[in-house]
Amino acid sequence: MSESRASAAPSEVSQDNAEPEEQIQPVVAVILAAGLGVRFDESNPKQLVQVGGKPIIAWSIDAFQFNARVTDILVVVNDRVREAVEAIVGDDTYDKVRTVIQGGIERMDSTEAALQTLAEAEIPQDAKLLIHDAVRPFVSQESINGCIDALDTFNAATVALASTDTMLMAGDLGERKVVRQVPDRDSMFRAQTPQAFRFSTLRKAYDLAAADPDFHPTDDTRVVVDRLPEEPVAIVAGSVTNMKITLPSDVPMAEWIARSLAG
Numbered sequence: 431m432s433e434s435r436a437s438a439a440p441s442e443v444s445q446d447n448a449e450p451e452e453q454i455q456p457v458v459a460v461i462l463a464a465g466l467g468v469r470f471d472e473s474n475p476k477q478l479v480q481v482g483g484k485p486i487i488a489w490s491i492d493a494f495q496f497n498a499r500v501t502d503i504l505v506v507v508n509d510r511v512r513e514a515v516e517a518i519v520g521d522d523t524y525d526k527v528r529t530v531i532q533g534g535i536e537r538m539d540s541t542e543a544a545l546q547t548l549a550e551a552e553i554p555q556d557a558k559l560l561i562h563d564a565v566r567p568f569v570s571q572e573s574i575n576g577c578i579d580a581l582d583t584f585n586a587a588t589v590a591l592a593s594t595d596t597m598l599m600a601g602d603l604g605e606r607k608v609v610r611q612v613p614d615r616d617s618m619f620r621a622q623t624p625q626a627f628r629f630s631t632l633r634k635a636y637d638l639a640a641a642d643p644d645f646h647p648t649d650d651t652r653v654v655v656d657r658l659p660e661e662p663v664a665i666v667a668g669s670v671t672n673m674k675i676t677l678p679s680d681v682p683m684a685e686w687i688a689r690s691l692a693g
């Protein structure tokens with residue numbers, strides 16, 4: 431494990447702004463920033479693009495750094511962004527960032543790397559994990575707190591936004607896509623992050639998933655839903671502003687949100 435800052439295990443370090451009487455488990459935010467951004471521009475890592483005067487990943491880390499209930503932060507990177515991310519979190523502001531680790535080829539490989547690091551740090555089995563996309567810079571404190579609270583009742587929770595569009599489930603008919611089903615809109619949600627889990631629950635789901643090389647989920651909720659179908663995943667309210675920067679055309683909207691937050 432290569433570390434950029436303090437080598438203490440999560441929550442060994444004193445938590446000056448936590449609420450020790452009410453919060454007994456560590457609350458660990460995992461910021462996933464090891465993606466290549468193929469849909470954005472591989473030569474311009476989207477995690478590092480500036481919006482509202484600071485890199486997208488700095489917005490994302492700030493949301494957890496400044497939440498009093500989050501005790502520890504782990505950042506997952508690739509070689510292209512490591513140096514820049516280490517420079518960002520080297521600032522004294524980021525005193526909850528324990529380590530910057532190497533991710534993997536797929537998103538689930540990056541989560542797996544985080545789980546291994548946390549296991550090596552002997553994190554408690556009931557620790558609360560908040561897995562967040564580095565490229566969702568404007569996650570609200572309500573959504574973060576909603577995840578932490580939901581884990582008092584559930585072992586898994588995800589931020590999601592109720593769909594305002596009717597969704598179409600499509601299939602192939604020759605070369606054309608055709609509609610196979612029109613699910614009831616009230617049951618349709620758009621997945622966002624953070625996605626939150628008790629450590630032991632996500633560990634178990636990932637252990638089960640490891641046996642299947644053909645499983646390529648794009649988020650952690652799917653790993654739990656597929657591999658632990660008896661485990662309910664609570665939905666926590668997301669927001670339109672908790673957008674994911676996926677395409678270059680998302681940047682103007684992100685700039686607009688950054689400006690409106692500053693205002």
Ligand SMILES: Nc1ccn([C@@H]2O[C@H](COP(=O)(O)OP(=O)(O)OP(=O)(O)O)[C@@H](O)[C@H]2O)c(=O)n1
Pocket residue numbers: 462463464465466467468469470477506533534535536537538539540562563564565566674675676
């Ligand atoms: N191997 C990967 C792939 C993705 N991610 C992270 O997961 C989040 C959501 O992924 P996405 O937006 O799909 O990012 P990319 O994989 O970078 O994008 P693309 O699919 O266009 O390459 C991002 O913060 C990304 O850095 C990661 O840590 N490790």
Ligand SMILES: C[C@](O)(CO)[C@H](O)COP(=O)(O)O
Pocket residue numbers: 563620621622623648649650674676
């Ligand atoms: C985790 C995620 O951001 C939830 O919306 C998403 O699944 C990431 O992957 P995608 O390939 O961009 O859907």
